[in-house]
Amino acid sequence: MELKIKEALLSNSEMLFGMQVEEKLIQFQKTRKDVSGDLTLVIFPFVKVLKCSPAEAGEKIGEFIKGNVGNIDSYSVVGGFLNFVIDADYWISALSEMDKIEKYGFGEPNTKPTIMVEYSSPNTNKPLHLGHLRNNFLGYSVAEILKANGHKVIKTQIINDRGIHICKSMLAWEKFSPLNEKGERETPGNTGVKGDKLVGKYYVEFDKHFQIEANAIIEQWNAEDFSETTEEVGAEFNRLDESKTGKDEKAIKGIDGKIKELAKNQTSILREAKEMLIRWEGRDPQTYLLWTTMNNWVYAGFESTYKAMGVDFDKLYYESDTFILGKDLVDEGLAKDVFFRKDDGSVWIDLTEDGLDEKLVLRSDGTAVYMTQDVGTAVDRFKDYPDLQGIIYTVGNEQDYHFSVLFLILNKLGYEWSENCSHLSYGMVELPKGMGRMKSREGTVVDADDLMESIVDSAREMTQERGHLDGISEKEREALFELIGMGGLKYYLLKVDPKKRIVFNPQESIELNGNTGPYIQYAHARIRSLLAKAENNDNTAMGLKNVELQPVEKEILKQLAGFPNALNDAAKNHSPALIANYMFELVKLYNNFFQSIPVLIEEKEELKDMRLVLSRNVAKVIGLGMSLLGINVPKRM
RNA sequence: GGCCCUGUGGCGCAACUGAAUAGCGCACUGGAUUUCGGCUCCAGCGGUUACAAGUUUGAAUCUUGUCAGGGUCACCA
Numbered sequence: 001m002e003l004k005i006k007e008a009l010l011s012n013s014e015m016l017f018g019m020q021v022e023e024k025l026i027q028f029q030k031t032r033k034d035v036s037g038d039l040t041l042v043i044f045p046f047v048k049v050l051k052c053s054p055a056e057a058g059e060k061i062g063e064f065i066k067g068n069v070g071n072i073d074s075y076s077v078v079g080g081f082l083n084f085v086i087d088a089d090y091w092i093s094a095l096s097e098m099d100k101i102e103k104y105g106f107g108e109p110n111t112k113p114t115i116m117v118e119y120s121s122p123n124t125n126k127p128l129h130l131g132h133l134r135n136n137f138l139g140y141s142v143a144e145i146l147k148a149n150g151h152k153v154i155k156t157q158i159i160n161d162r163g164i165h166i167c168k169s170m171l172a173w174e175k176f177s178p179l180n181e182k183g184e185r186e187t188p189g190n191t192g193v194k195g196d197k198l199v200g201k202y203y204v205e206f207d208k209h210f211q212i213e214a215n216a217i218i219e220q221w222n223a224e225d226f227s228e229t230t231e232e233v234g235a236e237f238n239r240l241d242e243s244k245t246g247k248d249e250k251a252i253k254g255i256d257g258k259i260k261e262l263a264k265n266q267t268s269i270l271r272e273a274k275e276m277l278i279r280w281e282g283r284d285p286q287t288y289l290l291w292t293t294m295n296n297w298v299y300a301g302f303e304s305t306y307k308a309m310g311v312d313f314d315k316l317y318y319e320s321d322t323f324i325l326g327k328d329l330v331d332e333g334l335a336k337d338v339f340f341r342k343d344d345g346s347v348w349i350d351l352t353e354d355g356l357d358e359k360l361v362l363r364s365d366g367t368a369v370y371m372t373q374d375v376g377t378a379v380d381r382f383k384d385y386p387d388l389q390g391i392i393y394t395v396g397n398e399q400d401y402h403f404s405v406l407f408l409i410l411n412k413l414g415y416e417w418s419e420n421c422s423h424l425s426y427g428m429v430e431l432p433k434g435m436g437r438m439k440s441r442e443g444t445v446v447d448a449d450d451l452m453e454s455i456v457d458s459a460r461e462m463t464q465e466r467g468h469l470d471g472i473s474e475k476e477r478e479a480l481f482e483l484i485g486m487g488g489l490k491y492y493l494l495k496v497d498p499k500k501r502i503v504f505n506p507q508e509s510i511e512l513n514g515n516t517g518p519y520i521q522y523a524h525a526r527i528r529s530l531l532a533k534a535e536n537n538d539n540t541a542m543g544l545k546n547v548e549l550q551p552v553e554k555e556i557l558k559q560l561a562g563f564p565n566a567l568n569d570a571a572k573n574h575s576p577a578l579i580a581n582y583m584f585e586l587v588k589l590y591n592n593f594f595q596s597i598p599v600l601i602e603e604k605e606e607l608k609d610m611r612l613v614l615s616r617n618v619a620k621v622i623g624l625g626m627s628l629l630g631i632n633v634p635k636r637m
Numbered sequence: 638g639g640c641c642c643u644g645u646g647g648c649g650c651a652a653c654u655g656a657a658u659a660g661c662g663c664a665c666u667g668g669a670u671u672u673c674g675g676c677u678c679c680a681g682c683g684g685u686u687a688c689a690a691g692u693u694u695g696a697a698u699c700u701u702g703u704c705a706g707g708g709u710c711a712c713c714a
Contacts, residue, residue: 032657042656044694054694079657080694123714163714319714346712355640356710363712370714400641401709427642428707466676496650499642501707508649512676514662515650522676530673562653569653581651584661595669595678602673637676 001039001071001086002028008069009061016064017049025049030558037076037083038558044080054080088549091557092610098560099613104620105564107150113389114152115420116381117143120311121395123160124298125169126200128305130446130504131396134429134493137630139394140311141494141576142424144628149571154385158317158377161295167276169199170290171269172206188297194304194449195297206269213267214260221263229266236262308452310486310630315384317377323368326376329413330362338412351408359405374406375413382417390420392574397425397499424574427501429493446504452486458510459485459518468636480634484518485510487631491517494629495580515584517631520622523587524633526594527619534600534612547610552593556614559586563621567628576629583625590618 006026013021025045031037043058050057058077062084066072071090076083098104119139122128128136140155147153160166177185188195220226221241226234240259244252264270279287306312330347333339339347339361347362361372368376382388393403403423410418431446460481463469469477492509496502512518549557559582566582569575599615602608623633 027656029653029656033660035657040657044656047694081657160714165714344712357640360712365712367712369712373714396708397642398708399714402714404641425642430707462676468674500650501643503649505649508663511663516662516676518676519662522674526674526677533673565653573654577651578653581661585651588661591677592679594673595675598672600673636674 001090004069005039005041005065005084008065012064012068016061017046019049021046021049031083035076035078035081035083036085038086038554039084041082041084042080043077043082047080058082088547088554091549091554091561092547094561095557095610095613095617098617102620103148103624104617105567105624106148109147109150110152112150112152114154114385114387115146115389116154116156116385116391117146117394117424118156118158118391119143119394119424120157120306120313121160122157122302123165124196124199124295125165125203127194127196127301128448130429130448130451133309133448133451133489134426134502135394135396136306136309136311137490137493138424138426138498138576139392140309140630141579141628142392142394142574144630145567145570145574145576145579148567148624148628151571152387154315154388155313156315156317156381157313158319158322160319162280162291162320162323164273164277165203166291166295167273167280168206168210169203170287170294171273171276172202172209173199173294174290176202176205176209188300194301195299196301196305197449199294199298199301206273210264210267210269213269214263217263217266218259221259233262233266305448308449308486317381319373322377322380323373324376325380326372326374327362327366327368329375329379330372333361333409333413336413338409349405349409349412351405354408356401356405356408359409361409371402371406371409374402375409378406378410378421379415382415388417390417390422392422392424394424394426397427399423400425422574424498426498429502429504431504451506452489454506455489455510456482456485459488462510462512463637472636480637483632483634484521484637487517487521487626487633488512489517490629490631491520491580494576495584497577498575517626518637520583520587520626521631521633521637523590524619524622524626525635525637527590527615527622528635530599530615531612531619547606550593550597552589552597553611553614556586556589556593556618559589560617560621563625566625570628579625579628583622586618586621586625590615 005028006023009016009021009026010023013019027042027045029040029042031040041061043054043061046057046061047054050060052060055077058080062075062077062082065084066075071087073085073087075085117139120128120132120136122132143153143155173185179185180190184190186193186198188198191198193201217229220228221234221237226237229237237259240255240262244255247255276287280291330339333349334341334347339349341347342364344364345366346360346364348358348360350358352358359371360369361375363369378391381391395403400423403425407418407421407423410421463481463484469480472480488510493502495515512522563582566578570578597611599608599611602611626633
C-alpha cells in the first residue's frame with residue numbers, strides 16, 4: 001500500500017506539486033492509536049513545496065490519493081498528518097496472500113551476496129561462559145536473519161587454540177595433575193569431567209601457582225633480597241618502589257600492578273610455559289601430542305555445549321593454522337608505504353591522521369601479533385570464498401578499537417571489501433552488583449553449561465505445576481522443558497539492543513510473564529491447540545469478501561503485514577532485538593483478540609474461517625520469527 | 638588524561654534513525670472466565686527523556702559543553 005501511494009505521488013508529482021519531488025520527502029509512519037486510520041503520510045515535507053498550510057496540503061494530497069489509489073476508504077488530516085483508512089478488502093486479500101506462502105516474509109534463498117558471520121571464537125584453555133552465550137546467540141541469530149533476507153551466509157568461528165595461554169594449561173596439567181592407581185594423569189575418560197572443564201581447571205591451577213610464586217618474589221624484593229634477580233630487574237623494582245612516595249592511593253595501586261607484572265616475569269613457572277611455547281612452535285613431537293590431546297578434550301566439551309546452545313558452524317578456522325598468515329601482507333604493506341619499520345625492526349602503521357594511534361603490526365623479532373593474524377585471516381577468507389562480499393565479526397565491545405584499526409588497515413591495503421566488513425559489537429554481560437566482573441582465572445564466571453542446566457531446571461518446575469502435560473511421554477517432556485528454558489534465556493539475551501550492556505539477573509531470565517520467550521511460546525501453543533480443535537483448519541482465506549473486521553483483527557493484520565519490513569530492518573541493523581520486539585507486539589495483539597473474540601463458537605462461517613486463517617498466520621509468523629532468534633516453539637506446553 | 642559506547646517513570650526496556658499528547662513489560666492498585674488453554678486479558682498509578690545551551694516548522698533522536706556509568710589506550714589475545 002505504501003508503495004502504491006508512493007508511486008502515485010511520484011508519477012503525478014508535476015501535476016500535484018508543480019515539480020518533481022524527491023522520494024525522500026514521502027515518509028510514512030504508523031497511525032497513532034487515538035486517531036482513526038491505518039497508514040499515515042507525513043505532510044510537513046510538502047508544505048514548503050506547495051507553499052500552503054499543512055491542512056490544505058493534506059487535503060489536496062488526500063483527495064488525490066483517494067481518487068487514484070484503490071482500497072482507500074477515507075482519509076483525514078490532523079495537523080501535519082494525513083491518515084488513510086484502508087478498506088477491509090485490502091486487509092483480507094493481504095491475509096490471503098500471506099497464507100499461501102509458507103515462509104512468509106522471507107527472501108528467495110541465496111539470491112543476495114554472500115556474507116560471513118563470525119561468532120563464538122573461544123579460547124581452548126577454558127570453558128564457555130555467560131558472555132559466550134550472548135555472543136553465540138547473537139551471531140547465530142544475525143546469520144539466520146541474513147539468510148532469511150536472501151543472503152548466502154557462512155557461519156564461522158576462529159578457534160584460539162595456540163599461544164602462551166594454552167601452554168599454561170598444558171604445563172599445569174603436566175606438573176600438577178595427580179596420578180591415579182594406574183599411574184595416569186587426569187583425563188576426561190578417567191575422571192568423567194567434561195574436557196573443557198578439565199583443561200579450564202588446570203588453567204586456574206596454573207594461575208594459582210603463578211600468583212604464589214610472584215608474591216614470594218615481591219616479598220623477597222621488599223626484604224631487599226635480590227639474590228635471585230638480575231641487576232636490571234632489581235633496579236627497575238627499586239625505581240618503581242621509590243616512585244610510590246607521595247602518590248595517592250590509586251597511583252600506588254597502578255605502580256603495584258607494574259611491580260606484580262615485573263615479578264610475574266621472573267617466575268620459573270612462566271619461564272617454563274614460554275619454553276613450552278617455543279617447543280610447540282618448533283613442532284616438538286611430545287609437546288604437539290600433548291597439545292593435540294588436550295585440545296581434543298576441549299573440542300569434545302565445546303561440541304556438547306554448542307549442541308545445548310543450538311548453534312552450528314559451516315566452517316572452522318583454527319588459529320594454529322592462521323597465525324602465520326598476514327606476514328606476507330606486512331611486506332606488501334611496507335612496499336606500498338602503508339606500514340613503516342622502526343629502528344628495532346618492528347613494523348607499525350600510523351593512523352594518527354584517522355584519529356587513532358600508531359599500531360604495531362609485526363614485533364621486532366619478526367613474529368606476528370593478533371592484528372597481523374586478523375589481517376591475514378580476513379584476506380584468506382576472501383580467497384576461500386571468491387563470492388564473499390563481507391564479514392561480520394561478533395565480538396564484544398572491548399574490542400571496538402581493535403576492529404576500527406583492522407578495517408582501516410584492510411582499507412589502506414587496498415581491499416575494497418573492507419567497507420563491507422563490520423564489527424557486531426555487543427555490550428558486556430555483567431553480574432548483579434557486588435558480584436563483580438566475570439574473570440575466568442578468578443573463578444567468578446557463570447559457566448555456560450551450568451547456567452543452561454539451571455534454566456532448564458526452573459522451566460521444568462514451573463511447567464510441571466501449570467502445564468498441560470497429560471499424554472506426553474517423559475522424553476517429550478524433557479525436550480519441552482529444554483525448549484522453554486532455552487527459549488527464555490535466548491529471548492532474554494536477544495531482546496535488548498546488542499550494543500547495550502546487560503546486567504544478568506538469573507531470576508528475570510526465567511520469568512514467564514511479560515516480554516519473555518515463554519510468553520510468546522505460550523501464544524503459539526494456544527493457537528496450535530485452537531487450530532487442532534477446529535474441524536476444518538485447512539480452509540483458505542480465498543474468496544473471503546465483505547467480511548467485517550474487528551479493530552483488533554485489523555491491528556493484527558497490520559502487524560502481520562509489517563513482518564517483511566521488520567525482517568529487513570533487523571538485517572540492516574544486525575539486530576535480533578528488532579525481531580524480538582516485533583514478536584512481542586504481535587503476541588500482545590493476538591492475546592487481546594483471543595480474549596475478546598470468539599473463533600470456534602462463531603456462528604457465521606466466513607467469520608470463523610477468517611479468524612482461523614488469521615490465527616494460523618499468526619502462529620506461522622511466531623514460528624518463523626522465533627526461529628530467527630534460534631528459539632523453537634511448542635505445540636503444547 | 639585521549640578516544641569510543643551508554644544515560645528515557647521505582648526496576649528492565651521501546652520509539653520505524655528528525656514528527657502528533659514519549660510507548661511497553663515488571664512491580665503496585667482495582668477489575669474480567671455459564672465461551673476456544675488464566676503462563677491470559679482490561680483499567681489505574683507512575684516520566685521536565687542526566688543537565689545546560691544551540692540547529693529546526695518540529696529534538697529522546699542532530700551539534701557543543703557539563704555530569705554519571707562502562708570500555709579502551711600492550712612487541713596480550
